Amino acid sequence: MNVKGFRRMLFGEKMPDKNHPQYKERYERDVDAGRRFARATRIDRAAARVQGFADAHRTLFLVIVFTFVIGAFAWNTYRLVAVYRHSPVGRTATEVQDSVLRERHRLHQEGKRQEHTNGITGQPDNARDNHPSIKDMQ
Numbered sequence: 001m002n003v004k005g006f007r008r009m010l011f012g013e014k015m016p017d018k019n020h021p022q023y024k025e026r027y028e029r030d031v032d033a034g035r036r037f038a039r040a041t042r043i044d045r046a047a048a049r050v051q052g053f054a055d056a057h058r059t060l061f062l063v064i065v066f067t068f069v070i071g072a073f074a075w076n077t078y079r080l081v082a083v084y085r086h087s088p089v090g091r092t093a094t095e096v097q098d099s100v101l102r103e104r105h106r107l108h109q110e111g112k113r114q115e116h117t118n119g120i121t122g123q124p125d126n127a128r129d130n131h132p133s134i135k136d137m138q
Contacts, residue, residue, distance in 0.1 A: 016023040038044040054061040 018024065018027045035044075038047075
């Protein structure tokens with residue numbers, strides 16, 4: 001990509017003038033379509049009422065608007081903190097494999113302990129007494 005392409009991507013293209021002959025007709029069609037849509041959905045009447053209220057009660061209108069904005073910001077911050085605190089602990093593949101190997105080793109060790117308790121009394125065998133080389137040495 002050349003320098004001109006980067007410049008266009010970063011700064012955008014120049015907005016056409018609404019009075020320019022090339023764009024005037026298109027601009028007028030877009031504005032007319034927007035006005036028809038606003039009339040059909042009665043957004044124009046709602047906007048006029050809000051504007052009338054804002055003109056009559058400037059301070060109250062600003063308090064309402066900024067309370068809404070601050071409340072939305074506070075709610076988003078609260079949700080971000082809640083999601084961050086309740087996120088599951090991320091485990092890497094190495095940690096998962098390590099825990100699986102530890103569990104297998106633990107089960108294997110418990111299995112060996114069970115083999116030693118299979119005697120008549122149910123007590124673990126004394127390895128020193130049963131080992132043939134140790135018996136021979138005594």
